[in-house]
Amino acid sequence: MEAAIDWCLEHLGDGETLTVWTHLKSNLANNTALDQLVARYSNVQHVTRRGGVGLRRRGPVLMAWADMDDIADLLRFGSHHVTALAVLSWDDEAVRPWAAAAKPVVLGNPSSWTDLVVELDPVVVEALDDLTGFINHNNTISGGHEKEHVVSTLFALYDAGFQLAPKAMQGWVLAHGWAGDNPLQLATDAKDIGRGRRPRARQVLRADYIEQLRRQVEDRDPRP
Structure with a gap:
């Protein structure tokens, strides 16, 4: 979590907004680090999937506990606004096929992500x-x-x-x-x-x- 927050802040450009994504509004309140991030900075916003994701501000996005369907839903209407994307998974297997193809930077402990292979002919x-x-x-x-x-x-x-x-x-x-x-x-x-x-x-x-x-x-x- 800390590594993802730091990474997103490093990729936050002048005039941009850092978007924190969660499934539910309560997911933010139940996580101190994310809650403080949104409360502390005026250029950090919170959006939820249940509220309907439509990114209107350009900048990095931190998706907390997302799977591949969530990523696809976020990018449906807002891909041109996303300058960098950090994904925290609730289950590594839920995003592993995407990670194998996208080859993202691994934040934190890389042990679960050492063998990322696209299993396709x-x-x-x-x-x-x-x-x-x-x-x-x-x-x-x-x-x-x-x-x-x-x-x-x-x-x-x-x-x-x-x-x-x-x-x-x-x-x-x-x-x-x-x-x-x-x-x-x-x-x-x-x-x-x-x-x-x-x-x-x-x-x-x-x-x-x-x-x-x-x-x-x-x-x-x-x-x-």
Whole structure:
């Protein structure tokens, strides 16, 4: 907690506001360090998820006891205001997939975070990178053309024998600009397809799409 507060204050620029995020208002009152931080400084504000997060002030954000869904919710409407982000987790596993992809600075004891590996095949990562550049991130992937492209991509990967790791995929896209409900929706679709379910979507990919991804991965591989 102390390290996160110090880190955020170090990243607080002139004219900026440090935002402290908690699930509930009572979470602040029950923590002396955070309560004093908000009370002591005029350029520190408190927001809650229950109150509806809409950041209107630019500056660093300290999220206390957040998970990946919380991070995505915060970034839905306020990503352009966030200059630095510190996340205190209530459960390391709840944010580990995001941390593995985002590679954040570890504050405090690093022993729990020494082996952060993205548990995704490079071809799956290449597909997610393609999706990231293709979809309109202002739209939901639960419907429309975005859904068709996402589900078609997941079907193509699954049918080609690639493992769909929902949490790892959720963490990767969250670390690469996805926000709101979309990271969780991607994980849900991946889980459903991995269980043999077939969400309805029109096929929008070329038949050789997986081979195209494999070539892209090979082109990026620096090994001789």
